[in-house]
Amino acid sequence: MKLYNYWRSSASWRVRIALNLKGVAYEYVPVNLIANGGEQHGEAHRARNPMRQVPALELDDGRVLTQSVAIVEWLDETFATPALLPRDPYLRARARALVEVVNSGIQPLQNLEPQRYVREELKGDATAWTKHFIGRGMQALEALATETAGAFLVGDEVSFADVCLVPQMFAARRFGVDPATLPTLARIEAACAALPAFEAARPERQPDAVP
Ligand SMILES: N[C@@H](CCC(=O)N[C@@H](CS)C(=O)NCC(=O)O)C(=O)O
Known part of the structure; x- marks a missing residue:
């Protein structure tokens, strides 16, 4: 592959x-x-x-x-x-909901093209715009996560939700969102960081990384 x-x-x-x-x-x-x-x-x-x-x-x-x-x-x-999704249908739907908060509720707004459009066409502050939408989405993710979290976002097993969380936390920090305002998410991010599969996927570990 x-x-x-x-x-x-x-x-x-x-x-x-x-x-x-x-x-x-x-x-x-x-x-x-x-x-x-x-x-x-x-x-x-x-x-x-x-x-x-x-x-x-x-x-x-x-x-x-x-x-x-x-x-x-x-x-x-x-x-x-x-398995990356819980077997229980309710928890499965909850994991997918967290995935969608990141995938459709936050990430598209931080992408290069919307930022370029805000900056160049609307003559706006693209960084402030991006920080606003990431912060808003992450607060929703934090609120939802507190209802299902154990060691990870949904119970005690790693799920697809955690797979989406870790890169999104990185982007949140990059755009100035304070992780202290997201205590559950920050705790679970740290739990994921201890796992080799997550560690090896980090941006700075990739062959095209720019220091
Ligand atoms: N929904 C897509 C989003 C993919 C996406 O936004 N990729 C970004 C990088 S994270 C990209 O390629 N951006 C290029 C651009 O905006 O020109 C997915 O989950 O694969």
Whole structure:
């Protein structure tokens, strides 16, 4: 398998964690989102993902999957252990709800293109705009998490929700959101950091990382 991704991309980071948790080996193929206007806009990557985004996972038979949530669910259905969603239907839905708060409620608003639009077209403060929406979403995540958290976001086992949490906390810090305002999330982030699958997926550990 080949993972087309970028060291600092939070959606890529989710897939790296899931691949590591499942113990699936993959080839790391960097797509530089910044240099030369962004390789995601080039013909080769557009053929893989018409959304011009990472990640994209190329399977051994050449078929390509896009969208980190679809990719992680495919991994979870293809490689059974450890399961990334609880068996109980209610808790399963709660884990998916946390995934969606990050995936559709926060991450799209911190992406390069909306930031560029706010800065260049609307002549606004893109950093303040991004911090506002990350902070708002993270407060919701914190409130939801306190209802289900054990050692991890949903009970005592790592789930897909934790896979999304860790990259999102990194982005929150990067944009100036104070982790002290998110005590449950910060505690669980630290629990995840102790796990080798999470540690190996960190941006600074990737071959295309820029110091
Ligand atoms: N919903 C998509 C989001 C992917 C996404 O937003 N990727 C970002 C990096 S985290 C990207 O490639 N951005 C490039 C750009 O905005 O030009 C997923 O989960 O895969």
